[in-house]
Amino acid sequence: MGVTLNIEVPFPNNQQAQIVYDVLRVDREPSRSGVEKELKVKDCILVAKFTAELPRQIRVSINGFFDKIDLITETFDNFGPPVSESYSHFNNA
Amino acid sequence: MVIAIGFEGSANKIGIGLVQDGKVLSNCRRTYITPPGEGFLPKETAQHHRKVVLTVLKEALEQSGIEIKDIDVVCYTKGPGMGAPLSTVAIVARTVAQLWNKPLLGVNHCIGHIEMGRLITGAKNPTVLYVSGGNTQVIAYARKRYRIFGETIDIAVGNCLDRFARVLKLSNDPSPGYNIEQAAKKGQKYLSLPYCVKGMDVSFSGILSYMEQHTEKLLKEGYTPEDLCYSLQETIFAMLVETTERALAHCGSNEVLIVGGVGCNERLQEMMGTMCKERDxxxxxxxxxxxxxxxxxxxxxxxxxxxxxxxxxxEDTFITQRFRTDEVETTWRDD
Structure with a gap:
């Protein structure tokens, strides 16, 4: 059966939510974590859905998730705001 | 003129530096040091990097005297290394790339060592010995790749040294290897140890097991910790010099470059120097x-x-714990 957890994390604006989303979406959950994570952005909100067999697995994943958001936010505060309205190097290759 | 900023955090060091066309503008670093007898684990190491990463970034930017707008590319270690520390540092690199609207490049850690070694020393096309806590490889360049000629089949040479330092409860400050090197200078009595070269590959886990099992007894028999450090260094460095020499002969090269954390061991440099001299x-x-x-x-x-x-x-700016040196096409080399 498994467990599912939906989380909504609000940000001051859509751009910040979008950047957090882009930074987080790149790294896959480690395969042995047993967790599947789906991310999307809805206006100023980062929407995350975690699915796993065991609650314990989700707990570990969520901890990491919030730690990462915390680090991104602190980086934002120290080295932001963004210099442009959108990122121009998504499809460089 | 191209200016790059680099983020490294694949093991217990976190470093951020800027470079402009081969000129080092800043090079800031912190090391996560564990108590004697203990190694560093992924989770705690990541927490260490997390705590200091933004401070190190500020320092690196200030020391470089460069304005953010003048940076051309943000680079980070894609792998190989420990997952959690790699990921922590990559997250900051990704975030600032977005904030500053700069392209982002994931770099192979081993390639970083080789290219930095070539830049600093001026070596043109060296046979490379890459020795650190996590890696042991003999490498030479051929047709657009750094090819691995020999490597460890189990643990890295630095891992062997680090773990032997734990047996002796040597300090991890500034690094266990440095403290072994200092102790080895005072070693007198050579103890014959297992010597493990298999073709072009080396193995250190058996030697480490031997040391772990026999140290207590050997100390009682009159060997000093210094003797054991000396004997271990002589044995494992001889293995590395042997395989490097064979690669050198095979490639017909006349340059050897040592990179990686163990590479600053002066005894290793001395032994390699002797071999190089004999071969011109x-x-x-x-x-x-x-x-x-x-x-x-x-x-x-x-x-x-x-x-x-x-x-x-x-999508490709992820991190990966396994990332071999020869997976990277060296687009920047034409020879």
Whole structure:
């Protein structure tokens, strides 16, 4: 059966939510974590859905998730705001 | 003029540095040091990097005297290394790339060491011995790749030294290897140890097991900890010099470059120097600023990639614990 957890994390604006989303979406959950994570952005909100067999697995994943958001936010505060309205190097290759 | 910033955090060092066309603008670093007898684990190491990463970034930017708008490319260590520390540092690199609207490049850690070594020493086409806590490889360049001629079949040479330091409860400050090196200088009595070269590959786990099992007894028999450090170093370094020599002969090269954290061991440099002299080859090595993991090496390797036209799609800027040196096409080398 498994467990599912939906989380909504609000940000001051859509751009910040979008950047957090882009930074987080790149790294896959480690395969042995047993967790599947789906991310999307809805206006100023980062929407995350975690699915796993065991609650314990989700707990570990969520901890990491919030730690990462915390680090991104602190980086934002120290080295932001963004210099442009959108990122121009998504499809460089 | 191309300016690159590099983020490194694949093991217990976190480094950030800037480089402009081969000129080092800043090179800032912190090391996570564990108590004697203890190694560093992924989770705690990541927490350490998390705590200091933004401070190190500020320092690196200030020391470089560069304005953010003048940076051309953000580079970070894509792998190999420990997952959690790699990921922590990559997250900051990704975030600032977005904030500053700069292209982002993931760099192979080993390639970083090689290119930094070539830059600092001026070695043109060396046979490379890459020795650190996590890696042991004999490498030579051929047709657009750094090819691995020999490597460890189990643990890295630095891992063997680090773990022996734990047996002796030596300090991990500034590094266990440094303290073994200092102790070895006072060693007198040589103890014959298992010597484990298999073709072009080396093995250290058996030697480590031997040391772990026999140290207590040997100390009682009259060997000093210094004797054991000396004997261990002589044995494992001889193995490395042997395989490097064979690669050198095979490639017909006349340059040897030692990179990686163990590469700043002066006894290893001395032994390699003797071999090089006998073969009329030249030895190149760097000091701890560039040998030990640092951010500039990632910036410089990224700079080479960027200048030669390498770009990465955002989806490819992930981290990976396994990433072999020969997976990277060296677009920046034409020889």
């Amino acid at each position: 080859a030249k030895l190149f090595a760097t000091d701890e600023r560039f040998c030990i993991d640092n951010g500039v090496m990632i910036a410089h390797a990224g700079w080479e990639m960027f200048k030669s036209g390498t770009r990465m799609r955002w």
